[in-house]
Amino acid sequence: MEKFNLTTLMKRLTALAMVAVMFVVTGCGDDDDGGEPAPTLNLYETMSAESDLTQIKAYVDADADLKAMLEGSTEYTFFAPNDAAFAKLETLLGTGLETVAPQIVSQVLMFHFAQGAKTQAELTGSSVVTEQGESVVVDANGNITTGGSDDEVLITKGDIRATNGIMHKVETILIPPTIYASIGVNLGKLSQAVLLSANFTTLASAVAKADTYAADNSLPTITSYLTGDTEYTLFAPTNQTFEAINSDPAVVLAAYTAQQWYGILSNHFVADDGNGADDNVTVDEAELTTGATFTTKAGATLQIFNNTAAIPADNGVGIYIDSNGDVDLGDSGTYTNFDAEVALLDAFEGANGKLHVIAGVLAPPM
Structure with a gap:
């Protein structure tokens, strides 16, 4: 039997103390600087685990590049709008984000990501440049001032940590300042329906091309009709109408010069319904009767035919429009010359007029 002595006891205590220190050091290696367990989920998995981030997850799932970002090794600060933020934006726009033009949605989404993992404390009183290119600014109180409709x-x-960054939940969808400036001008106007909508992206591109001609010739732009205070009725063709011409929007846009697009698009706007008996200048459904005519901004005449007994509804409600004068309402043999059918009445009504969706293009007489 080993003899007990003080020297032996001290050696054993020293050995136990070293083992204890090793356990402590090893345990600390599993934690972050705040003493919390190191994260095991990436940003995509972290987002997916949160029950109130279902809508932003749906947008990420629909974008392979964005999902790859959240699953990758590059660190990001991710401002994740909760489901309530999407509801708030829908109230602001009067429609969901899914109806907004894809190129705008893409820029808005990328505005929620900045390279580098920044804690809330590190963000406070500073700003970070996002993947969209503009900066998210955080005030001294830790609130984001670049939220678009919400400046706080x-x-x-x-500080929801992930293996490849940090996620912060936010109550508002953050909108880049330049985009919000455009949205602010368009809210409640015909331009909201045309320039911000996913359904009218080809029309919006045609507007941009026509406006180059207007600017070069000191003419009112098509955009000014859409955003101004004067009330108009707009007969608007959707992407589907242009796709029937050619599936490639670039081919459709190249089919006409900027000057021609200016004339064509001007022919889709009516400034006065010609009805002094009502209290508005927009063209209502009741005024779209057979034989009714309306003068367009191009100076041409739109002639209406509303008789489903003679021409059954095809792509809409059975209200047909002649835009270039080659239909004789007294000669049914000319009915194949109608240029468009009204597809959806009163699709949008705003502060500066209303929009009827049409299947067709209203080119003026050549």
Whole structure:
């Protein structure tokens, strides 16, 4: 039997102390600087685990590049709008984000990501450049001032750590300042329906091309009709109409010069319904009767035919439009010359007029 002595006891205590220190050091290696367990989920998995981030997850799932970002090794600060943020934006726009033009949605989404993992404390009183190119600014109180309609966006839950960054939940969808400036001009106007909508992206591109001619010739732009205070009735063809001409929007746009597009698009606007008996200048459904005529901004005449007994509804409600004068309402043999059918009445009504969706293009007489 080993003899007990003080020297032996001290050696054993020293050995136990070293083992204890090793356990402590090893245990600390599993934690982050705040003493919390190191994250095991990437940003995509972290987002997916949150029950109130279902809508932003749906947009990420629909974008392979964005999903790859959240699953990759590059660190990001991710401002994740919760489901309530999407509801708030829908109230603002009067429609969901899914109806907004894809190129705008893409820029808005990328505005929620900045390279580098920044904690809420590190963000406070500073700014970060996002993947969209503009900066998210955080004030001294830790609130985001670049939220578009909300200039004091709360981070409802911050510092949610992932293996490839940090996620902060926010109560508002963040909109890049330049885009919000455009949205602010368009809200409640015909331009909201045309320039911001996913359904009219080809028409919006045609407007941009026509406006180059207007600017070069000191003429009112098509955009000014859409955004101004004067009320108009707009007969608007959707992407589907242009796709029937050619599936490639670039081919459709190249088919006409800027000057021709200016004339064509001007022919889709009516400034006065010609009815002094009502209290508005827009063309209502009741005024779209057979034989009714309306003068367009191009100076041409739109002639209406509303008789489904003679021509059954095809792509809409059975209201047909002749835009270039080659239909004789007294000669049914000319009915194949109608240029468009009204597809959806009163699709949008705003502060400066209303929009009827049409299947067709209203080119003026050549």
